[in-house]
Amino acid sequence: MKPEISLDFEFRSSVEKVWHALTDSTMLAKWVMDNNFKPIVGHKFQFHTEPTKHWNGIVDSEVLVVEEPYRLSYTWVTAGENTIVTWSLKRMDNVTHLHLEHTGFQSESLSYNGAKYGWVNMATQLEKLLRDQKN
Amino acid sequence: MNKKSETRDVYTAVADPTRRKLLQLLAEADELPLHKLTAQFQMGRTAVSKHLAILKDADLVKERKAGRETRFRLNAEPLKEIEDWVSYYTKFWNERAELLRRLLEEEQNET
Numbered sequence: 001m002k003p004e005i006s007l008d009f010e011f012r013s014s015v016e017k018v019w020h021a022l023t024d025s026t027m028l029a030k031w032v033m034d035n036n037f038k039p040i041v042g043h044k045f046q047f048h049t050e051p052t053k054h055w056n057g058i059v060d061s062e063v064l065v066v067e068e069p070y071r072l073s074y075t076w077v078t079a080g081e082n083t084i085v086t087w088s089l090k091r092m093d094n095v096t097h098l099h100l101e102h103t104g105f106q107s108e109s110l111s112y113n114g115a116k117y118g119w120v121n122m123a124t125q126l127e128k129l130l131r132d133q134k135n
Numbered sequence: 136m137n138k139k140s141e142t143r144d145v146y147t148a149v150a151d152p153t154r155r156k157l158l159q160l161l162a163e164a165d166e167l168p169l170h171k172l173t174a175q176f177q178m179g180r181t182a183v184s185k186h187l188a189i190l191k192d193a194d195l196v197k198e199r200k201a202g203r204e205t206r207f208r209l210n211a212e213p214l215k216e217i218e219d220w221v222s223y224y225t226k227f228w229n230e231r232a233e234l235l236r237r238l239l240e241e242e243q244n245e246t
Contacts, residue, residue: 007229009236
C-alpha cells in the first residue's frame with residue numbers, strides 16, 4: 001500500500017483567515033517553516049528549518065494550484081522523496097474545514113527512501129512483539 | 136552517499152528476507168546461539184553469520200560470549216528510526232495544525 005497522508009482539521013476562523021494563514025509567507029513561517037512562498041502557480045520556493053542527523057532541513061517546492069480560497073497545492077521535495085501537499089478548505093456549519101492530503105511517496109521503489117517506507121510494517125510489528133513480551 | 140555506509144544502514148539491513156527472519160526469531164527469544172538460528176534456515180552457518188554481521192553493523196543485533204557460545208539478541212532501537220520517518224509527516228502536520236489553530240485563535244481574540 002502506498003503511504004498517503006490524509007488529515008482533517010477544523011477551525012472557527014473564516015475560510016479567508018485560514019487561507020491567509022496558508023498562503024501568507026510570514027504566517028506560514030509561524031506554523032510551518034521559514035519560506036519564500038508566494039501564492040502564484042509555477043512559483044518555486046523553499047521551506048527550510050534546522051537540519052537534523054537524517055535530514056538537511058530543506059524542502060524544495062513549486063506551487064501547482066491556487067484556487068483562492070478553496071484549494072492550494074504545491075510539490076514537497078525532500079530527502080529523495082518527490083511528494084505533493086494539497087490543502088482544501090470549506091465552510092460548513094459555522095466551521096472552516098481544512099483537509100490535507102500529502103501524497104506521492106514512492107513505497108514500491110527500492111531507493112533509499114522507498115525502502116524506509118516499505119519496511120515500516122515490519123519495524124512496527126517487531127516493536128509490538130517486543131513490547132508484548134516485556135509486559 | 137558512499138556504498139560502505141549504505142551497507143551498514145538500518146534500511147538496507149532490513150531489506151533482505153533472511154535478515155528480517157533473523158530479526159523476527161530474535162524478537163521471539165531473549166537470545167539465541169548461532170546453531171539455533173542456523174537450524175531455521177536452508178543455508179549454512181557461514182551464510183547466516185554473514186547476515187548477522189550486517190545486522191550487527193546496523194546495530195540491530197548485539198552479541199555476547201557465554202562460555203564457548205556466542206549468543207545473539209535483538210536491539211530494536213534503530214527500528215524506531217524507520218517508524219519515526221514514516222509516521223513523521225502525520226505527526227509533523229498534526230503538530231503544525233495545532234500551531235495554526237493557536238495562531239488563528241490569537242488573531243480571533245485581537246479583532
